[in-house]
Amino acid sequence: MSKNGIKEVAKRANVSIATVSRVLNGSAVVSEETKQRVAAVIDELNYMPHAIGRALVTHKTNLLGVILPDVHSEFFSELIRGIDQAARERSYHIIVSSTHSNKKEIESMLNVMQGGHVDGLIIMSPHISAEGVLKRLSLLSNLVFVNSYTNGAKFVSVSIDNFNGAYQMVEHLIGHGYDRIAIIKGEESNFDARERFNGYLQALKKNRIHRIPELEIGGNFTEESGYEGMMKILKLKTKPSALFCANDSMALGALRAMHEKDIIVPGEIALAGFDDVPSARYVLPALTSVHVPIYEMGTIAVKHLLDGVKAMDGMKGIKKVLTTSIVIRESCGCSLKSDEEVSEMA
Amino acid sequence: MSKNGIKEVAKRANVSIATVSRVLNGSAVVSEETKQRVAAVIDELNYMPHAIGRALVTHKTNLLGVILPDVHSEFFSELIRGIDQAARERSYHIIVSSTHSNKKEIESMLNVMQGGHVDGLIIMSPHISAEGVLKRLSLLSNLVFVNSYTNGAKFVSVSIDNFNGAYQMVEHLIGHGYDRIAIIKGEESNFDARERFNGYLQALKKNRIHRIPELEIGGNFTEESGYEGMMKILKLKTKPSALFCANDSMALGALRAMHEKDIIVPGEIALAGFDDVPSARYVLPALTSVHVPIYEMGTIAVKHLLDGVKAMDGMKGIKKVLTTSIVIRESCGCSLKSDEEVSEMA
């Protein structure tokens, strides 16, 4: 096995390595003749330029870092799909790493990624605000936050409209006559969860329905916590007529609990979730949920990162909020045709 | 913003860059005193060694490449979870890229990854054999195949026992009295699919049940194809008493079709799938399926890659096959307690 580097190519083609580099990148004019000759040797040797050597001088790796919490797997993989697609269109690849929503781990990840390995970073940090994450990071550019709390600062972020999604869903339930609407929430520390809860609260308020503390159940976005939350609800003297879960996993858990206890959905208790995960349409009854454009969120994040959206200009961050849409299925008791159209707003 | 490289650190600490490098890596003995001094400067400057510069000389990036088809999302994300976990334990990160099971794309990916960016590669290629993938690749080491067809060659691979999983499941169905057992298969080109189909065939044969061509329906592992396959089955004059789907997605699709047509499961037609995806337990009736240790497959692949398992020794590849286990739920009509234990065999 010979050396097989750019030098070998140069030698065999009787040119300097500079020329080889030039035909490799088309960076300067090379005579057709030598170009052919070099290309032939490259092909013959099956030569591939060494990305690291190149990156060292160009300061470009064509790699994008993606940091996300490892919960929420359907959500997660859809997001990656979107990111990967958009990245590869720009001939980038992605390095994925899941922190466990642990600040230490996020920082360590950031360090690794700052080490020059990636040209940009997409970070999803539902539990820690952007400023918290960036405490000691000099770079503020080449960074976009996804679904994170970027408290009015100069970050680029793309997220979904959690508040309105929840608001609309709860209004929908109210509109169909339910007035005792329970909620299984996500964790306090989770940004998405807080916003969704706020949407719920606002919808009640707008419709002059008083909140009932015992109907506000804690959860943590897992199927299990939905199951347990539902069990608590079923122990109440006066049961709710409807239940809104802050995500689909918990709704699925709640559904399982109701099946076990022979509660008819939506007959006795109507149910709605949030996220519109694929399984939502396969359970029985099919789950009414808030559709979230996860894939688009991924592609947009990449677009912002790579297509020259700079957050630094003028100190004001860029905040893209994707609208959600409610998709009606069977679990909420109405049976309109589902509308899954996904739109955006600036 | 000053330079902030190793040189700056060296200058401020009044040492040579070599010494800085030494305290960075603990690669040689440095006096406690200078060590302290250098460490202080590093901290003060918030200096991070440039990974690319380092990689160029060490030939180590601490990055692992993962190439997989982008179908099969629940499977996919679970596999990544396993890989990522095992990788991070060894302080590696992973670069994920999903080809679309397209040979060209796989090759291009391989090139990118061979460019020096990764120290090893995990590749899952259900449609293309290992030899096909490696046609023109010089390196055979630092490569492990996951769930791919490594035709007796000198590769390292880890896969699941598709054949026996299917065999056992079909035997289970037969054992409970079903004798007209349909199957919705995966694509011919898919290695997993072929093995599962073989398992089905073998179980029939062993039990002296003749195969009935009209009961062998084509599919492609998507929910949609399961739905369509079921619709075809329901048009048959003599319907099967049970249906085995080569994966859960298709089983879910078939289930949806049966719900639509008011076929009672398992009363009229029993159903079983393969993969044991999370949703399997939440549908109604809960889906009997073949459990696959996806996560473990990921961790084992990494272990093989990083913990010094060399395939080249003596020309014989290493082939790890993980056993599957059937988990009984409601859809097959029996109601034993489910056993989800996962074991391995060499």
Add this chain to the structure above:
DNA sequence: CTGAAAGCGCTAACAA
């Protein structure tokens, strides 16, 4: 149009 040479940021002999 092409070659020589200087580095990119780091590690690893080899000396001192």
Add this chain to the structure above:
DNA sequence: TTGTTAGCGCTTTCAG
């Protein structure tokens, strides 16, 4: 114990 120096594989001035 520490410094000097030679690269790792490439791109990119700068001459020619």
